[in-house]
Amino acid sequence: MIPTIKTFEEYQQQYSLSVQNPEAFWEEKASYFQWRKKWDKTLEWNFQEPNIKWFRGGKLNITENCLDRHLAERGDETALIWEPNDPEEHFRKFTYRELYNKVCQFANVLKNNGAKKGDRICIYMPMVPELAIAVLACARIGAIHSVVFGGFSAQSIADRIQDAQCSLVITSDGGFRGNKEVQLKTVIDDALVQCPSVKKVIVLTRSRTPIAMIKGRDVWWEDEIKKVETLGLNECKAEEMDAEDMLFILYTSGSTGKPKGVVHTCGGYMVYSAYTFQTTFQYNPGEVHFCTADIGWITGHSYIVYGPLLSGATSLMFEGVPTWPNSGRMWDIVQKYKVNILYTAPTAIRSLMSFGLEPIKGKDLNSLTKLGSVGEPINEEAWHWYDDNIGQKRCPITDTWWQTETGGIMIAPIAGVTPTKPGYATLPLPGIQPVLVDENGKEIVGNGVSGNLCIKFPWPGMLRTTYGDHERCRVNYFATYPGLYFTGDGCLRDQDGYYRITGRVDDVLNVSGHRIGTAEVENAINMYSDVVESAVVGYPHDVKGQGIYAFVICTPHLNDDELTRKDILMTVSRIIGPIAKPDKIQFVKGLPKTRSGKIMRRILRKIAEGDIANLGDTSTLLDPAVVDEIKAGALISVKTH
Known part of the structure; x- marks a missing residue:
């Protein structure tokens, strides 16, 4: 374990050392x-x-650090706890030794099915322990995993498989989320029609949903494990990897329609995910860490799988949703496993707040020592509710800012060390050098200022490229402000030097902590046969943080607005997935455009926010009258669901 930081003075010393000599610090x-x-x-x-x-030039295998090196001292300690969607179903626990055995077994299954070092493997699974096992098994044989969140559509999966040219897919017959059954294998079958690179599909039995199994391509997980057991292949030597070899690709939305594959490498990501886990949460051996994210997102990669296992921690993963079968489910889980660290999203907190305090009554939350928040800045009301009712004013809250591209937490209070401030990510972790710049890239110094957030020096967990398109990586992150990594976020630095993230400055929405590009949603809406053009913006949403507001021009002959709205939602679901469905759709006759044809999203954003008195100068628009019409239409309710 990396020694934790005990006092604020120690943080300041460490931070100062990390800036003076970053290489010695990370060494x-x-x-x-x-x-x-x-x-x-x-x-x-x-x-x-x-x-x-x-x-x-460093050589390693990350799974030797997650598993093998713990066997001698903590082989019989719990590595992973799994809580199923249905509270009536039995939970599962894995010691480090059991997890090691399962990963070795499945690594041999992958090899038996033709997988080898450097191959890309797509994983599309529910939140079951086998998902974590599949991720680690890929890393063990040097294959590059690309996990796709279980809520994405067939088209979204096909795009990702084609981009990475995956040769193998790991999936499940189906999955459960709350009262819904998710048809995973059927979605994969639809996706693979477009993916000739895929030679094998390994299917786990979870929901016992009837599915098609294609001879020669599809095999059952359980049958493949039996083959390995019969052959006595229970050990699997870890493949030697170079520190800069690819570990995984994770697709994220950008401001263009096409998702980009963020690439993380073995050595730097290992050091960074473990360091940030141990430092931010001040992890002590034996503590139970419950991160409520999905492994389909970077938070699940770094703080359910890699960070905790690299630290010899006990990591809890949950298949379901926090409000099913009732709104006390999350607190039942905390009580059942005596959870010490709870790391969740503001969306979940706001959703649970809406049920009042009744679901918390009688729940023993005394095991909690530290709370975390991730995905978007937490609003003050939610921060105080979390602090008062869940932490009972005795658990520090670490409001963490970071991104898929950063690999791990960047700016956050160190639990119990950094004095906190509601709504603020507070201070950078040692090793991270943030700067604020103006529109021209000039650094804004001092406190009590705001600007665009950049990082001026590399850190080990940062992305190395976007898969198959290095130029896109350069343009997206390094070209806006030469010599700096541009985060895409606006930021305020207050009088105390504390950082507060103010939101995206590009066309990317943060909906329930999921990053969704406006262009991606517009492309999907425009695929609907009767849509001529659309423009999408974000607006404040009580639960999700940001909602999706779509302004849509349709062909003139439509006469049933409600049915058209439903059809558009279905189209977006089919093309991207339900997470990208607009919350509001307003039909308009035109969009506010400049004479050069650029849509003035700033105006649409103000209308969506209900701030129609401050639209600014509209005289430069091609047709200023369009704005009055949109304003009038916005006053009528346009909720979609």
Whole structure:
């Protein structure tokens, strides 16, 4: 374990050292891991190309650090607890030794099915332990995993499989989320019509839904495990990887319609995910860490699987949703497993707040020592509710800011060390050097200022490229402000030097902590046969943080607005997935455009927010009268569901 930081003075010292000599700082953190060969050079970098290499020449396998090295001392300690969707179903626990055995077995299954080092493997599964096992088994044999969230549509999966040219898919017959059964294998079958690169599909039995199994392509997980057991293949030597070899691809929305595959590498990601887990949450051996995210997102990668297991921690994963079968479910889980650290999203907190305090009554939450928030800035009301009712004013709240691209937490209070402020991510972790810049890239110094948030020096967990398209990585993150990594977020630094994230400055929405590009939603809406054009913006939403508001121009002959709305929602669900469905659809005759044809989203955003008195100058628009018509239409309710 990396030593934790005990006092604020110690944080300040560590931070100062990390800025003065970043390479020595990260070398020391990396020394706590098992390397087959030590690195030759700690860091090589430039942000122009960009080209970033950490621990160059170092050899390792991340799963030896997640599993093998814990066997001697904590082989019989609990690594993973799984709580099923249905509280009546029995939970499962895995010791480090049991998890090691399961990962080795499934790694051999992958090899038997033709998988090898460097292959890309798509994983589309429910939140069951086998998902974590599949991720680790890929890493063990040096295959690159690309986990796709179980709520995405066939088209979204096909796009991701084609982009990475995956040769194998791991899925399940179905899954459960609350009172819904999710048809996973059927969705995969629809996706694979477009994916000739896929040669094998391994299917786990979960929901016992009838599915099609294609001879020669589809095999059952359980049958493949039996083959391995029969052959006595219960050990699997970990593949030696270079520190800069790819570990995984994770697709994220950008401001263009096409999702981009963020690439993370073995050495730097290992050091960073473990360091940020241990430091932010001040993890102590034996504590139960419950991260409520899905492994389909980066939070699940870093703080359900890799960060906790690299730290020898006990990680709890939950298949269901916090409000099913009733709104006390989350607190039942905390009580049942004596959870110490709860890491969840503001959306979940706001949703649970709406049920009042009744669901918490009689629940024993005394095991909790630390609380975390992730996905979007937590609003003050939710922060205080979380603090008063869940932490009972004795658990520090760490409001963490970071991104898929950063690999791990960047700006956050260190639990119990950094004085907190509701709504603020507070201060950067040691090793992270944030700067605020104006529109021209000029650094804004001092406190009590706001600007665009950039990072001026590399950190080990940062993305290295976007898969198959390095130019896109350069343009998206490094070209806006030369010499800096641009986060895409606006930020305020207050009089105390504390950071508060003010939201995206590009066309990306943050809906329930999921990043969704406006262009992606517009593309999906425009696929509907009667849509001529659309523009999508975000607006404040009581539960989700941001809702999706769509302004849509349709062909003139439509006469049933309600049915058209439902059809558009179904189209978006089919193309992206239910998470991208607009909350409001307003039919309009035109959109506010400049003479060059650019849609003035700033005006649409104000209308969606209900701030129609402050639209600014509209005289430069091609047709200013369009705005009055949109304003009038916005006053009529346009909720879709």
